[in-house]
Amino acid sequence: MKTVFFQTIQLSMRIRHLQFMAGLFLVLNILVALNTSIAYRTREESFDRARHQVRSAWLNQGERNPHSSAHYGHYIFQPVDAMQFLDNGIRQFSGSVLRLEAHAQHEAGFAPAEDTSEMSRMGELNFAWLLQVLTPLFIILLCFNAVSQDRESQNLKMMAIQGISMQQYLWGRITANYSISLLLVISGLLIQGIAFALFTGNFGNLLTGQLLFWFVLYAVYIFIITTASVLISSQVKYSRSSLVLQLALWVLLVVIVPRITANAGEAIYPQEHKTEFNRLLREDREKGIDGHNPRDERSRNFMDSLKKHYKVDSVKHLPVNADGLRMQADEDYANMVYDKHFSRIRRRIQQQNSISSTVSLFNPYLAIRNLSMTVSQSDYHSQLDLFAAAEQYRRYLIRELNHKMAYGGSKTGDWDWTTNQEFWKTIRDFDYPQTSLGKRLYRYRPELISLLFWLLCSLIAVKRASTKITVL
């Protein structure tokens, strides 16, 4: 096995098209590293600036009625994680700004893709993309004739005569080609790391356990591809056929299947139209208290219950500002309505994505794509985590403001009452959520199972293929 290993490495180093491909891979790596590190720095700076600006505006809004402040609200921006430097995931297509205000749960808007032309649909190159899409192509060119060439040149017969077992021979080929591919990937990762350190000056952010896990996932992916490529080469009679077959598989698994599954997801689980969503939302909201309309029947009932509770005969005699409590009651009801309707929409999107997730059992590319995104926190679930945290914060913010209005010393109907500047400091700033890696990975169980399944299949297949290999 050792002999085959070193012989394979020596031979591969001499092949000109492989030298060219490796060079191209490294050049692309450098280009991608430069681009993504500059883009990352811009995004990080922009995010920090926007976040501080919004907090500062909140703290310095001056004396204002709490409800006016509830409409003034807050903005949440798409956070930047160091791992997104390696895998940008869905960031280009997901909303970058979310407005938080009273009475309404908004959707995040301003996806970066809205500012771009159709060119943005041609993909954004990042290191993850190079590993997911281009590395398998490199591996195919490296391994397509790993065994078939030996058969064509009768070397396989020679080796059989010399007593080398086919299993050893296959493992030699696989480990050698895997080492070359992995070396290239490690070089690429080093280039990325250097660029990140140079442009952001914060290499420590990237060096986490998550990066190690991310790398392990790709190492498994590359092993699966290398093994598959060598095994196909061992089972196909001619190198030419092996190449064409492997290229066809690459196209099918990397180019065609992801599109088909994404489109099929949308076709099987069509999303509700906004008009319909708004209608259902409006109908449900109309069944609750209208916080801004004291003449509304439910509002009157609510006021009556307050009078009863405080044992007074008129709202004027209430020791609290009933407007604040009525608006909070409106919020509490509206929150249930929003939870009901938004969860339906988000569940539908998850159902659409579940097709790709299920198909990932048969397609390691889909598995690694989804796992890589979740480790980098650039997947749809990470976006949902942000929205959930933002919505919790909105509820906290509005509740605090409504309670200030109710118990802060103002009287019912006094909409000109203002609170002092110091109060704004008592409202905590939004904490961007950090979901644990374990929890994130748990959502992608099919993908994890897929990688493990393919890894196991590769190991078994090598053993089985070694018994079926034909030397002629």
Add this chain to the structure above:
Amino acid sequence: MYRAIIKYEWTGIWRNRWLPLAWIIFFLIGCYSLYQGHAGFVHRQKGNAAALQRSDSLILSVTKEFDTLTTTTGNRTDLEDPFYFDWRYQSLALKPVSPLGILHTGQSDVYTGLKSTRFGIPGFSNDTDEFRNPEKLLAGNLDMSFFIIFLLPLFFIALSYNLSAADRESGIVALLRSQASLRCLWFTRLLIRWIVAFSPAWVILGFSFLLLSNKSGFSVTAFLIWWGIMFLYAITWFLIASVITSSRLSSTVSAMVLTAVWTVLLVILPGLLNTWFNNRYPSGDKEEMAIYRDADYEAWEKQLSEHRAHLLRQYPKWEKEITAADSNTIKGFSYSLFMKENELSILESQRKQRWNRLHAEEQTYWVSPVAGLLRSLSSLGNTSLDQQLEFEQQVFQYREQKMRYLFENLLTRKRFSKDDFSGLPLLQLKPRKITAGKHLLPLLLLNLLLCVVLFLQGTRKMQLNA
């Protein structure tokens, strides 16, 4: 001789057990792509229709109220107040839809084709946007343009990579040469394979005509131009394959080179350029939204005298009316004008950024002709960025026009009558500009260059033979 070659090639195709199967698979993928494009188009249309239906019902209820409104006596009712009217009269602006969107989805699933014309909410509000699945957008659309641009060349590569190399490798070149000119043989066989590879598209062309022709806004000319562009693209692949397969490369190397060309032309170059543009023209975190909100509050909290002075600067001829108007009218009008100015400055800065990117992209079509090809298709389908920017600008102008009309009326007239309501300006979108032709020049140049290379190869070979 040609008949013999065609017969030989045809027999070869039928004898190959994989080829008819591959053809059927590609044909089915093509049909599915057309179906998917159609399904997406219909889904968007339904969404637009539902939104317009609701908007129409709201407009109808306002119209009915004006039909019974008495404006000869008394003060203005709630409906005559511009803000209340704006809230009730929720008209929508619909970007004209081209049925060619079925063949090429472009950015129609990212851009908003439907905009509210309310002046009380900012134009960048996403209230009318449909829900989107970012993972689906990342994966991309499976439509006819994807099928023809990405998939069919691969089928053609699989059919043609060993065209002359296989004969050489099997040692039958001398035999073939004795029967016909090698060049003629190679050319005819490549042409036949090209026809076979791209034939699924030409069959689907017929289906797509049947599907599109009954849609409103269908133009036969635009449809033929769309397919003409695809034909030009198919020719590009014929020329690429001609250059590579005539270059005495082994079949393995031919396959590698053709795949590399496909990868570079369709994946790496556009991807690299897109990454660079994202970096060069970043979208940012839209701090403008927070700035807009602050400006909104600031404008509302201005002193009445400031609002009055602001109005006088805008309408010096109505000094008398402005002086006499009540504080609500002055504040409401001036505030709305302030907000439109703020919105305009944000929209203009975003617009400038997008235009700059678009112009920069146009320069790179010479490097990545496929990006130019996609832009042409988007332009034909009315889904290009310039058309979207044009649409958004027209909607903004209309919203401002409507706001001014309502407030000018409030300032100068005692009541807002039915006639005034009838005189409310209506949105009239200008005909869209189609710029399909100029973005195809790089592709034409590429074809020309390939023809030159092919010619030079032919000359060199003839010299060698001589």
